[in-house]
Amino acid sequence: MIDHESSLNARENNVKGSENNILQELREVLGEDWVSSNPSVLENYRAAYEINAGKRMEPEIVVFPSSDSEVKKVIDIAEKYAVPMLSIGKYFDHTGERNAEHGGVLMDLRRMDIVGG
Amino acid sequence: MKKASTDMQHYRNNAWACVRCGICKMTNPEKIRGQKHADNCPSGTRFKFEPYYGSGKHELVRALTSFRPEIGIDETLLHVIYTCTQCGACGEICEPVKGINPYHASAALREHVVEEGFGPLPEHKTLIKSIMNYGNPWLSPRASRTRWTKKLGFKPKNVQKEKVSVLFYPGCTQALDPVVQEVAIATARLLQKAHVDFGMLWDKEYCCGSTVLRVGDRATFNTIKDYNMQMFKELDIDLMVTSCSGCNSILKEEYAEELPFPVIHTIEYIDQLIQEGKMKPSKKIASRKATYHDPCHLGRYTDVYDAPRRVIEAIPGIDFVEMDRIREYSWCCAAGGGVRTAFRNDLALWSADLRLEEAKETGADLLLTTCPFCEQNFKEVVAQKDYGIEIMDVLEVLDSTLE
Numbered sequence: 251m252i253d254h255e256s257s258l259n260a261r262e263n264n265v266k267g268s269e270n271n272i273l274q275e276l277r278e279v280l281g282e283d284w285v286s287s288n289p290s291v292l293e294n295y296r297a298a299y300e301i302n303a304g305k306r307m308e309p310e311i312v313v314f315p316s317s318d319s320e321v322k323k324v325i326d327i328a329e330k331y332a333v334p335m336l337s338i339g340k341y342f343d344h345t346g347e348r349n350a351e352h353g354g355v356l357m358d359l360r361r362m363d364i365v366g367g
Numbered sequence: 368m369k370k371a372s373t374d375m376q377h378y379r380n381n382a383w384a385c386v387r388c389g390i391c392k393m394t395n396p397e398k399i400r401g402q403k404h405a406d407n408c409p410s411g412t413r414f415k416f417e418p419y420y421g422s423g424k425h426e427l428v429r430a431l432t433s434f435r436p437e438i439g440i441d442e443t444l445l446h447v448i449y450t451c452t453q454c455g456a457c458g459e460i461c462e463p464v465k466g467i468n469p470y471h472a473s474a475a476l477r478e479h480v481v482e483e484g485f486g487p488l489p490e491h492k493t494l495i496k497s498i499m500n501y502g503n504p505w506l507s508p509r510a511s512r513t514r515w516t517k518k519l520g521f522k523p524k525n526v527q528k529e530k531v532s533v534l535f536y537p538g539c540t541q542a543l544d545p546v547v548q549e550v551a552i553a554t555a556r557l558l559q560k561a562h563v564d565f566g567m568l569w570d571k572e573y574c575c576g577s578t579v580l581r582v583g584d585r586a587t588f589n590t591i592k593d594y595n596m597q598m599f600k601e602l603d604i605d606l607m608v609t610s611c612s613g614c615n616s617i618l619k620e621e622y623a624e625e626l627p628f629p630v631i632h633t634i635e636y637i638d639q640l641i642q643e644g645k646m647k648p649s650k651k652i653a654s655r656k657a658t659y660h661d662p663c664h665l666g667r668y669t670d671v672y673d674a675p676r677r678v679i680e681a682i683p684g685i686d687f688v689e690m691d692r693i694r695e696y697s698w699c700c701a702a703g704g705g706v707r708t709a710f711r712n713d714l715a716l717w718s719a720d721l722r723l724e725e726a727k728e729t730g731a732d733l734l735l736t737t738c739p740f741c742e743q744n745f746k747e748v749v750a751q752k753d754y755g756i757e758i759m760d761v762l763e764v765l766d767s768t769l770e
Binding site: 358361 | 416417441
């Protein structure tokens with residue numbers, strides 16, 4: 251049986267311990283302007299219904315890929331560091347359906363605004 | 368736009384009232400032709416991260432007003448707060464739907480960071496220092512404020528020495544910046560041609576303090592306002608007109624209640640004169656296709672949308688066409704709110720460029736506006752990139768149609 255609690259702790263440690271490396275790698279792929287781990291930015295991606303969950307739920311890094319190849323690279327990096335990942339569109343969030351429950355990388359896809367591009 | 372509180376606590380609950388529907392990020396879908404012009408927020412569209420949009424401002428207010436503030440004031444937060452152009456487009460669409468106006472939260476955030484000692488930005492401080500030293504933000508000596516009048520060919524009266532009916536207040540930018548000075552000259556000429564009994568404050572004219580308040584420095588603004596109010600209250604006039612949209616919004620919003628005379632933008636006054644038949648544009652200009660850019664500080668701030676359009680349509684020879692985003696859903700050129708001062712290349716010129724693209728799509732060869740800051744911003748872009756579009760103030764064109 252999988253020990254979810256320790257698995258989650260391991261994931262959290264993965265992000266925290268390697269934060270600089272993962273940030274650096276994401277910035278190399280997407281550029282400085284499209285990667286942020288600043289608290290003022292993360293605060294805006296907090297789960298709307300975290301009160302019910304009884305814990306703070308927010309991503310640790312927010313990224314903005316602009317093409318499918320960049321999306322793939324972000325996924326590869328997240329996989330390499332074994333961190334959770336979540337993707338959103340234009341952040342329409344009426345019902346709190348997109349919660350970065352375990353932190354990790356939140357991928358905002360609003361730069362990908364060309365159909366078939 | 369209604370005058371609102373700038374106390375952050377006042378907007379704390381808006382973070383919960385906001386359901387993150389994202390409507391504040393877009394133009395009214397019923398008013399545009401397609402997705403291409405769906406965006407309405409220059410800073411959000413440019414920088415993308417959630418806090419740059421109107422909805423994000425409420426979350427920042429909530430985080431900062433918590434019993435223990437959940438975020439600190441750092442460089443990123445200042446960038447978020449000061450790249451807001453204060454255009455008010457988010458509020459135009461959110462307020463009728465949800466009853467909340469993110470613009471007010473944004474203004475409150477600015478005053479908060481100034482009170483906490485983190486704002487305004489160094490670029491803004493230079494400008495404020497210039498206003499306190501010279502009475503204008505352009506680092507020009509007070510005596511140079513009236514130099515433009517030498518090109519008039521006549522001398523307007525001095526309201527402090529003679530009784531006049533109308534005070535013409537050109538504002539610092541049109542009086543001092545050669546790029547837009549022609550507007551002040553054209554306005555004075557128009558008033559003269561319409562036989563309006565008008566005068567000016569000459570070198571006693573002082574900055575209205577618009578930029579100071581927009582960057583959040585309420586204390587300095589109050590000092591400037593007190594100085595101006597003392598001077599205005601002694602004047603024996605019936606009406607004050609200004610050809611600057613920045614002055615127009617601040618005078619109507621912050622001064623008007625205490626003033627013994629009304630304040631209007633020159634375009635409203637000229638429109639009245641044309642409607643009453645006191646001004647007749649008769650000389651046909653060479654045929655031109657023109658479009659109009661609504662300045663935020665005339666349109667969204669003071670609801671003046673029809674007057675400039677009526678004046679443009681009264682000009683013989685103009686074929687008037689509208690852009691996609693107009694009136695309350697107009698795209699902001701990002702010159703205001705201290706953005707052109709602090710983020711000129713990064714945001715102001717980028718946003719003006721997008722607006723010029725939109726203007727070009729109409730097939731117009733003339734982009735008209737009624738704000739010196741929009742005009743400065745557009746003129747800088749067309750100087751670098753050939754759009755085949757000329758930028759002018761409505762009153763400049765009108766002046767050439769009167770004998």
